[in-house]
Each structure stands twice: as structure tokens, then as C-alpha cells.
Amino acid sequence: MKIELRAVTIAELVDGFADNGEQGVTGYGGDLNIRPAYQREFVYGPKERDAVIETVRKGFPLNTMYWAVADDGFELMDGQQRTVSLCQYVNGEFSVEIDGNPFSFHNLPKERQQRILDYELSIYVCDGSDEDKLEWFKVINIAGLELKPQELRNAIYTGPWLSDAKRWFSRRNPPAVQEDRHKLVSADPNRQEVLEIALDWFTGGKIEEYMDGHRSDADAQELWDYWQAVFDWVKRVFPNQDSARAKLMKGLPWGRFYNSHKDDKLNAAELEKRIVALIDDDEVENKKGIYAYLLTDNEKTLNLRAFDEKTKQSVYARQKGICPVCNKHFEFHEMEADHRIPWHKGGKTTADNCDMLCVADNRAKGGK
Structure with missing residues (x-):
């Protein structure tokens, strides 16, 4: 050189x-x-x-x-x-x-x-x-x-496909973030971040493999059609996207949700009722996790309120260190707080709904 x-x-x-x-x-x-x-x-x-x-x-x-x-x-x-x-x-x-x-x-x-x-x-x-x-x-x-990572990929996988993809996903205010899609996407199209998100969702993370195999394609219509399908589905399933809701929805992995749940039978009206209830539920600390929870039933996405140290100490003293499951005595650090009535059955994070269980029994209960 x-x-x-x-x-x-x-x-x-x-x-x-x-x-x-x-x-x-x-x-x-x-x-x-x-x-x-x-x-x-x-x-x-x-x-x-x-x-x-x-x-x-x-x-x-x-x-x-x-x-x-x-x-x-x-x-x-x-x-x-x-x-x-x-x-x-x-x-x-x-x-x-x-x-x-x-x-x-x-x-x-x-x-x-x-x-x-x-x-x-x-x-x-x-x-x-x-x-x-x-x-x-x-x-x-x-x-x-x-x-950015996608800017470096663009240096390697040049060709007509990339030029057309930029038309949809790059520049200032490209079509990809128009029609209110900007409210749900937390990325900078100018730095190729929107293109990266679209590719990540569409390829399941195999971005380089896809770009290498399609660099000579005449256009990026396939990726653009997918992107539109994702947000059409989101609009159908979660039609309420006012400013307050958009704050909760912005930046979520909508393409991954679409890939896994586009064929699920989802009722928008019923989902809306559940969203309202979950927003009002003081037990739910991660409101942005509501959408993932409604699709996956995984309570971990909600970051449910945990018992504080004062409550755990009080319940431990009330039980005199005895695990109510195995009836054995344990030191405080050998026990964990457990909801007697779980959240999904209406249980709250209060002292009268708390048991201190030994680690083994609490883990065994959680695995059931």
C-alpha cells in the first residue's frame, strides 16, 4: 500500500x-x-x-x-x-x-x-x-x-443492497422512523443504529452473515417489508400509543416479540385492560416490563416489589428463626423472604404475607 x-x-x-x-x-x-x-x-x-x-x-x-x-x-x-x-x-x-x-x-x-x-x-x-x-x-x-458497530459493518459489506437499505433506515428522519415509529424506537438513524436494530431482529443476530450474503441484491425491500410488518403488528396488538404509553414502549425489542408471538391469538381490548391494571399495581416496579410479561408470562420482567430489610427482620423474629416448611432453626442470613400468597394470586408485599424460609425450601418452592 x-x-x-x-x-x-x-x-x-x-x-x-x-x-x-x-x-x-x-x-x-x-x-x-x-x-x-x-x-x-x-x-x-x-x-x-x-x-x-x-x-x-x-x-x-x-x-x-x-x-x-x-x-x-x-x-x-x-x-x-x-x-x-x-x-x-x-x-x-x-x-x-x-x-x-x-x-x-x-x-x-x-x-x-x-x-x-x-x-x-x-x-x-x-x-x-x-x-x-x-x-x-x-x-x-x-x-x-x-x-458504531453498524458503521464498521457498512465499511465491509458495501454494495447495492446497503445503498438501498440506507434509503429506508439511515439519513435524517428516514421512512423507518416515520408514521410514529420514532416513538417506539430508541436509536439514531444517522449513526446506523436503526439499520442495526432492523437487521438484528430480522436475522436473529446474524447481521454479518446476512449482509455478506445479500450485499449484491438490487434492493433491501425484504428488510423494509419486515420492519413495516413488525410495527403494523404492534399497532394492532397495542393500539394505545399516546405519549405516556410511548415512554413505556420506547426501545423495547419489538421485532423479537413479533418473531415469537405474531401468530398468537391476542385480544387488544383484553390486553389494554391488563396494561391499565399493571400500571396501577404498586407491586410492579418495572412498568416497561409489562409488555414482555403480557406476551411471555415471565414475572421477572416486572421486577416485582421485594420485601425490605426491616420486614424480613420482623418476620424472622416473629418466627423465632424457624422455617415453617421444615421446622428447623436457621440464622437470618440462611433464610429468604417468600410471598405466602404469590403476586399472581393477589398477594401483596406486606409483613402479614411474608414467610422466612430456609434457602433450600424457598428455592424448592420457587421451582414448582
Whole structure:
């Protein structure tokens, strides 16, 4: 692999800058692909973006960027956030504060504009095999804003499938989080997290295997159809998704629920009654676990209220350390609190519903 250091002025960089959305982002006279398939979306906020301009405006050194030779031009390997910030500023897309006043590039005095355009960027250009470039890409991205796992996968499994998948699951406000789906998904599409969730649910965790086998597919329609089916099912089974409910539903593994329970006979009206009762139940400490409980009957998802230390000490003293099951005496640390009447039969976490059992008897009872 050959690597050389080049000096590229900002004027050369922004020449021919074009952001065509799904069609890509280019600069450097059209010869630089600023957003290859493996690149993350633009994630700089105003603070970081303005800091780039301030660095250049004052003539301070900007971190080195990395390009790779590709076909008849180059593709940007590292430095997209800085590159886009510079191009957008010179293109007049935002202003920065200078001496307490906002200034767009076009409102700067000519000499200040020229100083920015003449600023030289340090660019390392890599020429080698795809494998060489991908390994280098991983190394140079260890520093700075750490890549998310799916962003790294996108660096490896490029192709038409990935390009189409990004259309549905990436960018800002993609279709995947529209139609109120954003209320149930706790992930950043800009950092490829929504795409990762969809793939994880659809493949049962075999993301790399699926992406490798489908990278040459013409589109990602199969994944998009699945995603829609998941949330259509959620809307049918749990139609109440007002703001209060959405807080409980957001971020739950809906795809896994769908995979396991899409064929279950579930009555939305009956489920709604149970949800209301469970929300009102003081014994249920993890309200977000209600949905998993209704589908699986696993009480552990509810994190039911446990007996506090004071109650356990009081009941132990009342029993004089005798286990009511085996009638043997035990030290306090050798016993566990047990609900005499279990929660699912209406039992509460109160002293009069508590027995202190020896560990063996309590575990044996719990296993029945």
C-alpha cells in the first residue's frame, strides 16, 4: 500500500461541491467522493461545525484527513465531518459568530475569504487494495468520534443492497422512523443504529452473515417489508400509543416479540385492560416490563416489589428463626423472604404475607 502526504487548499476542496442526498456528496472538482458507503452520516452539531471554521479562520492547524485512490478519483476515508463543514460554510449554508456578530462566508471581507480559501489541508492519500484500505480505515477511526458497530459493518459489506437499505433506515428522519415509529424506537438513524436494530431482529443476530450474503441484491425491500410488518403488528396488538404509553414502549425489542408471538391469538381490548391494571399495581416496579410479561408470562420482567430489610427482620423474629416448611432453626442470613400468597394470586408485599424460609425450601418452592 502506498501512502503520500498532499497539501490541498480549501478552494480546491470546495470546487464542485455538491450534496445530492441519496446520489452522494462530491467535491474537489467532482473527483472526491465525500460520502462513500462506509462513511457515517454527517453528525456534527453547530458547536463542532463552528469550531472547524474558527480553527481555519485563525490559521490554526486542522487535524489530518485521509483519502483513498478510487477509480479515476478519490474517496474520503476520514475527515467527512470537517470536509462537509468547510464546504457548507464556503457554500453559504450557515454563518459563524465573529466578534459577537454572525458572518456567512459571502459576508466576510474579501481578504478574509481569500485567507480561508488559501488555507492548506494536510491530506494523506492511500493507494492500495480494498483490504488494505479497509484495515487502514479501521485504524484511523480508533481516535475521534468512535464508529458504531453498524458503521464498521457498512465499511465491509458495501454494495447495492446497503445503498438501498440506507434509503429506508439511515439519513435524517428516514421512512423507518416515520408514521410514529420514532416513538417506539430508541436509536439514531444517522449513526446506523436503526439499520442495526432492523437487521438484528430480522436475522436473529446474524447481521454479518446476512449482509455478506445479500450485499449484491438490487434492493433491501425484504428488510423494509419486515420492519413495516413488525410495527403494523404492534399497532394492532397495542393500539394505545399516546405519549405516556410511548415512554413505556420506547426501545423495547419489538421485532423479537413479533418473531415469537405474531401468530398468537391476542385480544387488544383484553390486553389494554391488563396494561391499565399493571400500571396501577404498586407491586410492579418495572412498568416497561409489562409488555414482555403480557406476551411471555415471565414475572421477572416486572421486577416485582421485594420485601425490605426491616420486614424480613420482623418476620424472622416473629418466627423465632424457624422455617415453617421444615421446622428447623436457621440464622437470618440462611433464610429468604417468600410471598405466602404469590403476586399472581393477589398477594401483596406486606409483613402479614411474608414467610422466612430456609434457602433450600424457598428455592424448592420457587421451582414448582
